[in-house]
Amino acid sequence: MSFTGKVFILSSATFIIYVGIQIYKYFQPPPLPLYDENEYWGPGNQPSKQDTSIKPFMINVSDEVLNDLKYRLENDRPYTPPLEGIQQQYGFNTNLLKEIIKFWKNDYNWRERETFLNQFPQFITNIQGLDIHYLHIKPKVSSDTIIFPLLLLHGWPTSVREFYSIIPLLTKEDNERNFVFEVVVPSLPGFGFSQPPSKRGLSPSKMAVIFKNLMKRIGHSQFYVQGEDWGGVIATSIATLFPKSILGLHSSMCMPSGPKALIKLFISSLFPSFFVDKRSKHKMFPLLEKFSLLLEEFGYYLLQATKPDTVGIGLGQSPSGMAAYILEKFSTGTNVSFREREDAGLKETFSYITLLDNLMIYWISNSLTTSMRIYSEAYSTHARSWEVSR
Numbered sequence: 001m002s003f004t005g006k007v008f009i010l011s012s013a014t015f016i017i018y019v020g021i022q023i024y025k026y027f028q029p030p031p032l033p034l035y036d037e038n039e040y041w042g043p044g045n046q047p048s049k050q051d052t053s054i055k056p057f058m059i060n061v062s063d064e065v066l067n068d069l070k071y072r073l074e075n076d077r078p079y080t081p082p083l084e085g086i087q088q089q090y091g092f093n094t095n096l097l098k099e100i101i102k103f104w105k106n107d108y109n110w111r112e113r114e115t116f117l118n119q120f121p122q123f124i125t126n127i128q129g130l131d132i133h134y135l136h137i138k139p140k141v142s143s144d145t146i147i148f149p150l151l152l153l154h155g156w157p158t159s160v161r162e163f164y165s166i167i168p169l170l171t172k173e174d175n176e177r178n179f180v181f182e183v184v185v186p187s188l189p190g191f192g193f194s195q196p197p198s199k200r201g202l203s204p205s206k207m208a209v210i211f212k213n214l215m216k217r218i219g220h221s222q223f224y225v226q227g228e229d230w231g232g233v234i235a236t237s238i239a240t241l242f243p244k245s246i247l248g249l250h251s252s253m254c255m256p257s258g259p260k261a262l263i264k265l266f267i268s269s270l271f272p273s274f275f276v277d278k279r280s281k282h283k284m285f286p287l288l289e290k291f292s293l294l295l296e297e298f299g300y301y302l303l304q305a306t307k308p309d310t311v312g313i314g315l316g317q318s319p320s321g322m323a324a325y326i327l328e329k330f331s332t333g334t335n336v337s338f339r340e341r342e343d344a345g346l347k348e349t350f351s352y353i354t355l356l357d358n359l360m361i362y363w364i365s366n367s368l369t370t371s372m373r374i375y376s377e378a379y380s381t382h383a384r385s386w387e388v389s390r
């Protein structure tokens with residue numbers, strides 16, 4: 001073989017090996033980011049001494065806050081009526097809003113709801129500079145019942161309220177099983193009664209560090225975790241960053257976004273039966289329909305990922321504005337076909353009382369803006385290098 005022939009074969013082989021290695025690397029999980037267990041998120045400089053005490057907490061809203069809320073609800077300007085024949089297609093229907101605000105003013109008894117919300121023991125402890133609020137329910141059981149610690153994480157626009165019905169089921173003994181859960185339900189930083197960060201960059205995966213530290217503070221080096229919405233992202237991050245701490249992970253929002261997932265999505269969009277079973281096909285395909293639905297419904301996502309503070313100003317001043325913004329998500333998030341209903345289908349799954357409980361947690365803590373920032377932090381260049389998405 002000629003010299004040029006050999007050079008050609010050698011360089012082709014080198015090229016193929018190089019490409020092979022790159023493709024192989026592309027499919028490998030990225031290295032775990034380094035995390036700082038003590039990263040400080042509070043205001044100003046980190047104090048030299050850390051307060052590690054755990055303080056009992058009760059929701060106790062002052063009359064002043066309640067009177068102010070009443071005043072605002074009673075002094076709304078007239079709402080812009082919806083277009084004729086329109087239900088929720090242009091956003092939350094103001095005829096429905098009127099009905100809900102009336103219920104809020106006349107039938108929703110906050111002091112009663114406060115007692116309801118205080119039914120589980122609550123605590124506050126400072127983690128990495130932030131006062132973190134959480135429910136902590138220790139089951140009382142006979143000696144041969146095993147107790148597993150379980151961390152439950154909520155998302156947006158929800159709160160610890162979403163777990164109130166399931167807590168008794170998890171913490172009470174049952175003849176069918178020989179275990180119960182010791183349940184810890186924190187408010188995410190900047191949501192409800194957990195202090196918001198003063199520094200930028202508290203992305204979901206950095207919240208994972210906070211919650212792992214919270215569980216350690218409570219005395220659990222190993223625990224189960226379940227997450228919902230952003231809570232699911234945080235739960236996955238805890239399991240990824242601290243696999244030894246996690247006994248099991250359950251997520252109501254699993255989002256694979258690595259290269260393998262994208263290739264599978266592409267192939268299954270042409271041949272669905274390759275990766276998706278018949279029963280679930282309609283949930284993923286046709287892709288065009290699903291993607292246009294995303295565009296129609298995820299405007300808020302882009303807004304909150306870019307300008308949360310601007311949207312937050314008006315919503316934070318107006319309880320009815322906040323109600324419309326949040327309840328619209330509960331409607332469409334439950335079933336997009338509820339857009340075609342005058343009542344937004346809200347009572348199919350919820351009651352006005354439970355919806356207002358959740359809303360009140362955002363209102364009295366004035367935390368809508370800081371809660372919306374989680375979208376920005378998840379996508380900011382500041383956090384991206386750090387985000388765990390696979």
Ligand SMILES: *[C@@H]1O[C@H](CO)[C@@H](O)[C@H](O)[C@H]1NC(C)=O
Nearest residue numbers: 058059060061062063114118
């Ligand atoms: C709530 O706060 C008020 C006023 O500070 C106080 O009188 C009341 O006892 C508190 N209630 C609870 C349940 O802590």
Ligand SMILES: *[C@@H]1O[C@H](CO)[C@@H](O)[C@H](O)[C@H]1NC(C)=O
Nearest residue numbers: 334335336337338341345348
């Ligand atoms: C949404 O509502 C429609 C109409 O009421 C119903 O046919 C459909 O099964 C619902 N979808 C889900 C996921 O519940």
